[in-house]
Amino acid sequence: MKVLFIGGTGLISEAVSKLAISRGIDLYLFNRGNRDGFVPEGAHVIIGDIRNPQDAAAALKNEQFDVVVDWIAFTPEHVSVDIELFRGKTKQYIFISSASAYQKPPKHYIITEDATPLENKYWQYSRDKIACEQLLLDEQAATGFPVTIVRPSFTYGDTMIPAALNSWQHPWSLIARIRAGRPVIVHGDGSSLWTMTHNTDFAKGFVGLLGREEAIGEAYHITSDEVLTWNQIYEAIGAAAGAEPKLVHISTPFLISHDPELEGGLLGDKSVTSVFDNSKIKGLVPDFDAALSFAEGIKRTVAWFEAHPERCTEDQAWNDQMDRIIEAHAAGFKK
Structure with a gap:
């Protein structure tokens, strides 16, 4: 499986990159090349700037991917660039949203992907993530753009x-x-x-989503049960x-x-x-277990x-x- 991570060297994505490579995924990282020390062995690096659409299009023009994951898209403008770049060039586009997009305060303390509304009047960051999700789902409905949404909560690591x-x-x-x-x-x-949630636990759930046709059009949070x-x-x-x-x-x-x-x-x-109900991710990725x-x-x-x-x-x-x-x-x- 050929997978592109836009970014891919951050706190969460670093752990996912390492696990993906260990499982035989052909991983490409698209970034500006400023954090070479964080690139896992076995990953291919494509140098470019996703914030410069012309530069990104030139760097990626001859590439096709089974999966594209954007770890650094925060606004609808960022997502719009991705849609234009990867329409017809990937079988799955994964958007990294945030569990802070869920209703604050929630009507029920147990959070589920399909029953808890998306609403956050306190944080512009979260409202931007919500707007990104809606834009992507609208694009999927209109053109079939193959989106999967992932909502991390507080994820830490080394x-x-x-x-x-x-x-x-x-x-x-x-x-x-x-x-x-x-x-x-x-x-x-x-x-x-x-x-x-430790980033190595998050990675187990996330890697299990890569290339999964059943995940198209769906949203998942991935957290510890502790x-x-x-x-x-x-x-x-x-x-x-x-x-x-x-x-x-x-x-x-x-x-x-x-x-x-x-x-x-x-x-x-x-x-x-x-409190997050992880039944949905466990149903698709049975080996996901936040054990740490x-x-x-x-x-x-x-x-x-x-x-x-x-x-x-x-x-x-x-x-x-x-x-x-x-x-x-x-x-x-x-x-």
Whole structure:
């Protein structure tokens, strides 16, 4: 099977790329060639820029693929380019959407692909993903464009310390803060339910979708079945760091009042209880099993960072912001 990944070197797609190659898939990566260290052995690289439609068309003009996966399409404009590029040139186009596209807050805490509406008034990122899905389904209805939609939730791996509040560029900041005994913010009372999925588990479900005619016109989320409270998540991170975290619970509205950019990621996603029913992906990919617990997965992540000390950097601006919010929150209590 000849498969093209647009991108293919990110946190989630890297694990999928490695598994796909191990299963004998002839994998091509289309990107600008800026992350050679992340290209798995055995993958072919086509150099080009998907954000330059003319450049992409020239680089891909003589290629046909059984499957095309775009890991870096975020807006309808991005998807429109893909439709023009790959119409008649692939048997399956997989769009990477997001589980944050599901209704927030949902009418029922158990999320299913076909019963939970797509609606997110808090996060433009999610609304753009919804618009992409609709554009692709409209194109399929009109022309038969062979689309499959995949909605990952919070998926992590070696290079991410996953938390609702952490520095994106310097994720080790949270571990350093815990080890230093500094307080760590948890949104709300920490009792809402959430799901963390290791990228190697996600990969098992995803690779099982490649080339599957039954998946055309369908949407799937792929997550762990392990459900944890945010308190349990932070406690597991602390255990992996070897130190008990000093949790400070602060309401989501208070956090957003200090940093409005948190609204999408919190009200539009992580502060809302979400439990995913994975029956649909398991029905098509029976060997999909998210076997790695978060407690074990985060230990692996911390160990990876410790083996790569150059990645154990801290974000002073983020630390200062956390301290300011904690101080302002503490000042609001009666003495």
